[in-house]
Amino acid sequence: MSTHNTPTRPDAASPWVFSTRELGRRPGNMRTVARTVPAPDAPEAIGLENVIVVPAGSPVELDLQLESVTEGVYVSGTAAAGLTGECSRCLDALTDTVEVEIAELFAYPDSVTEETTDEDEIPRLVDERIDIEQVVRDAVVLALPLAPLCDPDCLGLCAECGGRRADLGPDHGHETLDPRWTALRERLPSAD
Template identity: 70%
Template sequence: MRQYTRSIPAPPEPERFGAETIVVPPGRPIELDVRLEAVTEGVYVSGTARTELVGECARCLDEITEDVEVRIGELFAYPDSVTDETTDSDELPRVVDDRVDLEQTVRDALVVDLPMAPLCRDDCPGLCPECGERRADLPADHGHETLDPRWAALRERSSLNDAVAD
């Protein structure tokens, strides 16, 4: 059994860690604290990965940052082991040249833990659908006059009568 603590940079843009709304920016450090244990069929890797996510609030579109820590637990099969012979190559990672590649394991753990709709705060009121301004910045009595389109012709006629009277 061996314990490792490492800081690795997040991969570049085409291989980024994340979703459309929130990601680990390319090059951002990912802190790994892992334990590698030799077991009968391979190497079992367990521990945590910590990093900072950057994205935008799903309601108000403000930029947000969020620290995340995810648990890792993965068996890497030894070459020519029973596990290696009975599983497909995409089912379980493999030990290659006495090394384990944690990139896909860390990516999978982070992506599963990402929020589907990240929020700047739980009670974010979002944007006003009429003017697009942030509701948090608007006064409490903010509103827009909505007129039923069926009455628009009468409103125009009323406006014309007012103009003629002037």
């Protein structure tokens, strides 16, 4: 008998949940599935909040292969989605796409893998169903840039005035005067 807590039962109505019933527990049986699912909303959003995310409700394209193996069901394939965020240099809105590889074993109940690993190490099959939402979320988050850019050559913002350097032109600059010269500047007539 397992010493681990019983995993949460997947919601059969969720588009992220797949039935493995027709695979049985016969190693080598496989099935290919293609499905478009809506991205979840906060707090379960996919991405880095306030940096770059898959917008809630936008399509996530899943192209997966489910294969029965000795210890469970091995899920492999890809997940692709659109992204929205903010450039970390100039703060402009940006859009991008991400495609990630999925490769995850879902352990059978009472298998050696289920008995010898913690639930947070390897996901479990529950009632012959798998929920791949967390697997996709983890893969996407690992693929995202921590500092997304609208363009690799983005110049960012001017530290003095806050204007976009790309819009300010090459001759943009600010006069910086050493504060120690302030008293002398006040005594000299201005050359306007």
